[in-house]
Amino acid sequence: MSDVILSVEALNSFYGRAHILFDVTLEARRGEVVALLGRNGAGKSTTMRSIMGLIANRSGSVRFAGHDISRRQPHEIARLGLGYVPEDRRIFTDLTVMENLEVGRQPARTGAPHWTPERLFTLFPNLGDMRDRPGGRMSGGEQQMLTIARTLMGNPSAILLDEPSEGLAPRITEMMAHAIVGLKAEGQTVVLSEQNLHFAALVSDRAYVIEKGRIRYEGAMAALREDEEIRSAYLSL
Ligand SMILES: Nc1ncnc2c1ncn2[C@@H]1O[C@H](COP(=O)(O)OP(=O)(O)OP(=O)(O)O)[C@@H](O)[C@H]1O
Numbered sequence: 542m543s544d545v546i547l548s549v550e551a552l553n554s555f556y557g558r559a560h561i562l563f564d565v566t567l568e569a570r571r572g573e574v575v576a577l578l579g580r581n582g583a584g585k586s587t588t589m590r591s592i593m594g595l596i597a598n599r600s601g602s603v604r605f606a607g608h609d610i611s612r613r614q615p616h617e618i619a620r621l622g623l624g625y626v627p628e629d630r631r632i633f634t635d636l637t638v639m640e641n642l643e644v645g646r647q648p649a650r651t652g653a654p655h656w657t658p659e660r661l662f663t664l665f666p667n668l669g670d671m672r673d674r675p676g677g678r679m680s681g682g683e684q685q686m687l688t689i690a691r692t693l694m695g696n697p698s699a700i701l702l703d704e705p706s707e708g709l710a711p712r713i714t715e716m717m718a719h720a721i722v723g724l725k726a727e728g729q730t731v732v733l734s735e736q737n738l739h740f741a742a743l744v745s746d747r748a749y750v751i752e753k754g755r756i757r758y759e760g761a762m763a764a765l766r767e768d769e770e771i772r773s774a775y776l777s778l
Pocket residue numbers: 556559561579580581582583584585586587588
């Protein structure tokens with residue numbers, strides 16, 4: 542059995558007439574943390590939205606956990622166990638941390654880690670310290686963690702995180718990195734998009750670099766850190 546859980550081949554996506562993604566090909570294996578790196582506007586969010594079926598005008602093949610999801614609807618893709626945390630994280634501001642988590646609860650899934658609030662609080666200890674706090678009274682960074690935790694309550698076989706470190710204060714960024722390393726230790730497959738090479742390097746096994754809608758580099762995270770040419774050509778650092 543192949544250990545590839547998500548495989549994207551020759552993905553082309555359009556907003557109206559604007560061609561945004563050009564033959565994007567990437568994959569994630571079970572238990573891996575994979576980073577999709579690129580500058581602002583490179584096409585990271587569009588790649589994730591395309592995988593989730595949220596871009597109407599697209600072509601190419603997307604396979605997930607043995608299913609061809611290329612033409613599936615977003616809710617079907619989510620039901621198959623692909624979790625997604627978009628950039629505009631939304632929590633229920635009137636509901637407490639615990640209640641927000643309950644909203645995300647789904648049955649356990651074979652081959653995926655089984656998450657409970659208590660297990661999630663070991664990864665996100667600050668959420669555990671504010672279980673009865675309404676979402677509207679949490680900081681942006683705490684809300685960001687809550688959206689990830691809530692998505693994990695669905696016991697996804699893999700999770701897509703769109704720029705998890707974006708806009709976080711340094712201390713919260715560190716907590717986020719720690720949480721993602723913890724997810725990996727539990728066997729959770731993660732694909733994350735990032736502009737921040739430093740953050741991606743802390744948590745990822747492998748990396749893809751995207752620029753102007755094309756994949757320009759693919760390799761081990763450690764190799765990318767050493768590759769000054771690629772870094773200066775396609776990344777901000
Ligand atoms: N709804 C839209 N309509 C038209 N063009 C769009 C739309 N959304 C994004 N784009 C364009 O598509 C390209 C890729 O955007 P995308 O959001 O995928 O980039 P990104 O790498 O995720 O960057 P960011 O960090 O800014 O989200 C950009 O040129 C952007 O201007």
